[in-house]
Amino acid sequence: xxxxxxxxxxxxxxxxxxxxxxxxxxxxxxxxxxxxxxxxxxxxxxxxxxxxxxxxxxxxxxxxxxxxxxxxxxxxxxxxxxxxxxxxxxxxxxxxxxxxxxxxxxxxxxxxxxxxxxxxxxxxxxxxxxxxxxxxxxxxxxxxxxxxxxxxxxxxxxxxxxxxxxxxxxxxxxxxxxxxxxxxxxxxxxxxxxxxxxxxxxxxxxxxxxxxxxxxxxxxxxxxxxxxxxxxxxxxxxxxxxxxxxxxxxxxxxxxxxxxxxxxxxxxxxxxxxxxxxxxxxxxxx
Amino acid sequence: xxxxxxxxxxxxxxxxxxxxxxxxxxxxxxxxxxxxxxxxxxxxxxxxxxxxxxxxxxxxxxxxxxxxxxxxxxxxxxxxxxxxxxxxxxxxxxxxxxxxxxxxxxxxxxxxxxxxxxxxxxxxxxxxxxxxxxxxxxxxxxxxxxxxxxxxxxxxxxxxxxxxxxxxxxxxxxxxxxxxxxxxxxxxxxxxxxxxxxxxxxxxxxxxxxxxxxxxxxxxxxxxxxxxxxxxxxxxxxxxxxxxxxxxxxxxxxxxxxxxxxxxxxxxxxxxxxxxxxxxxxxxxxxxxxxxxxxxxxxxxxxxxxxxxxxxxxxxxxxxxxxxxxxxxxxx
Numbered sequence: 001x002x003x004x005x006x007x008x009x010x011x012x013x014x015x016x017x018x019x020x021x022x023x024x025x026x027x028x029x030x031x032x033x034x035x036x037x038x039x040x041x042x043x044x045x046x047x048x049x050x051x052x053x054x055x056x057x058x059x060x061x062x063x064x065x066x067x068x069x070x071x072x073x074x075x076x077x078x079x080x081x082x083x084x085x086x087x088x089x090x091x092x093x094x095x096x097x098x099x100x101x102x103x104x105x106x107x108x109x110x111x112x113x114x115x116x117x118x119x120x121x122x123x124x125x126x127x128x129x130x131x132x133x134x135x136x137x138x139x140x141x142x143x144x145x146x147x148x149x150x151x152x153x154x155x156x157x158x159x160x161x162x163x164x165x166x167x168x169x170x171x172x173x174x175x176x177x178x179x180x181x182x183x184x185x186x187x188x189x190x191x192x193x194x195x196x197x198x199x200x201x202x203x204x205x206x207x208x209x210x211x212x213x214x215x216x217x218x219x220x221x222x223x224x225x226x227x228x229x230x231x232x233x234x235x236x237x238x239x240x241x242x243x244x245x246x247x248x249x250x251x252x253x254x255x256x257x258x259x260x261x262x263x264x265x266x267x268x269x270x271x272x273x274x275x276x277x278x279x280x281x282x283x284x285x286x
Numbered sequence: 287x288x289x290x291x292x293x294x295x296x297x298x299x300x301x302x303x304x305x306x307x308x309x310x311x312x313x314x315x316x317x318x319x320x321x322x323x324x325x326x327x328x329x330x331x332x333x334x335x336x337x338x339x340x341x342x343x344x345x346x347x348x349x350x351x352x353x354x355x356x357x358x359x360x361x362x363x364x365x366x367x368x369x370x371x372x373x374x375x376x377x378x379x380x381x382x383x384x385x386x387x388x389x390x391x392x393x394x395x396x397x398x399x400x401x402x403x404x405x406x407x408x409x410x411x412x413x414x415x416x417x418x419x420x421x422x423x424x425x426x427x428x429x430x431x432x433x434x435x436x437x438x439x440x441x442x443x444x445x446x447x448x449x450x451x452x453x454x455x456x457x458x459x460x461x462x463x464x465x466x467x468x469x470x471x472x473x474x475x476x477x478x479x480x481x482x483x484x485x486x487x488x489x490x491x492x493x494x495x496x497x498x499x500x501x502x503x504x505x506x507x508x509x510x511x512x513x514x515x516x517x518x519x520x521x522x523x524x525x526x527x528x529x530x531x532x533x534x535x536x537x538x539x540x541x542x543x544x545x546x547x548x549x550x551x552x553x554x555x556x557x558x559x560x561x562x563x564x565x566x567x568x569x570x571x572x573x574x575x576x577x578x579x580x581x582x583x584x585x586x587x588x589x590x591x592x593x594x595x596x597x598x599x600x601x602x603x604x605x606x607x608x609x610x611x612x613x614x615x616x617x618x
Contacts, residue, residue: 100581264416
């Protein structure tokens with residue numbers, strides 16, 4: 001029992017991090033039908049920028065703030081320079097964002113050095129609780145809480161505010177929203193920046209969780225984010241949460257029970273979903 | 287006779303002339319490392335041409351093309367390791383590699399090619415990932431990440447022979463694929479790239495064409511993997527890595543999509559970059575991070591020259607000749 005709880009908490013924590021990464025990607029696709037393979041580059045830049053200031057000042061809060069700022073700025077640059085010239089052409093989008101991904105990943109090595117970096121959780125999150133036989137590591141609970149808070153905040157923003165209404169309407173029918181006099185490009189830029197900031201936040205939270213960061217995580221997490229978005233249904237916000245938790249839990253349990261398959265489990269889930277339900281687990285709704 | 291005169295067009299003469307020059311090159315360039323490098327270029331040129339069949343001609347993006355390369359590579363390695371390293375074993379290995387690649391590409395194609403473009407990209411990526419994991423975990427057969435060396439037929443161990451074999455294969459596959467892309471079948475592929483729904487409404491079974499071309503691309507890529515193994519005589523899991531797919535993507539894009547010469551030139555450029563730019567690392571740090579240079583060039587190519595080197599030159603040339611024709615018409 002305690003084993004299942006421990007694995008469950010691990011899986012939920014991983015899932016929440018993946019959700020933060022995938023949430024932006026799915027909205028970006030839903031809103032402007034843009035396939036962004038550079039998303040993992042924003043993730044890894046958030047991680048490195050955050051860890052840099054974290055080791056310099058020892059303040060994890062500052063690290064989170066800097067990561068979010070990095071995400072916002074990089075998101076703006078990416079949308080302006082990389083995405084804008086290739087609107088409406090999926091093949092060019094895939095090609096160009098993949099190239100940008102490689103550039104972002106190599107630039108990490110130039111700015112921060114090519115070696116991998118070890119990261120410890122901050123002191124106030126380093127210990128753990130013990131309830132009965134179950135040991136709960138504080139940092140994992142912290143990630144789960146942050147993930148849930150952000151999910152409900154964004155969910156509220158999407159469902160209850162005017163901005164959310166515009167975004168949801170844009171996901172359903174971009175042309176119609178434009179006809180009603182709303183500058184959808186501007187809305188999209190804002191969504192892209194927020195999505196990039198979420199990816200960067202996911203990166204900096206992931207650093208102490210896995211204990212080590214390296215530049216190649218960029219491409220790995222780009223691919224992971226896409227897998228999750230495909231499983232959840234491209235454009236579906238709620239779908240990305242469920243798919244992320246599914247992938248996180250599957251990874252945690254597989255790593256313990258069938259370690260040989262743990263590397264392949266994401267691919268297996270996606271293959272099964274693509275074969276039986278190619279539109280993803282969740283349909284895009286307004 | 288008819289066939290010979292048809293073969294003797296101007297462009298064919300040029301290609302055959304270049305091939306003949308390359309054929310006598312190894313008798314002047316006897317250094318093993320140089321011969322090995324050019325052999326690698328030939329092999330990757332074959333691989334990149336197969337990729338361009340999908341990306342350039344049909345408009346399908348694959349993120350797992352390394353999978354077919356790896357299938358060819360591992361099949362050869364395992365056959366050469368387990369059975370006698372003679373020509374008969376090699377022929378058998380090629381047969382199995384080609385068949386295996388055909389089956390896998392057929393399955394992947396039939397599952398996702400009816401959906402939007404990114405689903406094929408994702409499923410090939412997933413399958414390539416599964417093959418990578420399988421190669422790492424099935425240690426009895428593959429010896430995992432460490433890989434293994436193996437013996438190959440006596441005659442192919444000479445680097446000059448391997449050079450000539452690769453060149454001959456490149457030339458044969460080049461003309462074969464040119465025949466294919468110039469055929470009515472190839473024209474339908476281009477039509478699918480340009481406007482899929484219109485091609486469909488003209489009565490072509492788009493899915494059949496797409497699956498068939500993905501099988502051809504898979505088979506050719508697998509054959510490139512076979513040649514790669516014969517030149518390297520060592521296999522490990524790196525043949526299944528995403529890096530291999532990204533390399534072949536860069537080769538195709540930079541050289542020129544939708545042409546067969548483009549991927550060959552792209553393969554030469556990228557391979558030369560691997561060998562020489564990384565040697566310049568102590569001159570300036572940027573050469574150590576040459577992917578930044580290539581990535582930037584690649585992004586600029588996608589935005590400004592979506593046709594790549596060869597495509598852009600060709601468009602310039604044909605544009606000029608067309609405007610000449612127009613001027614002549616106007617003059618008369």
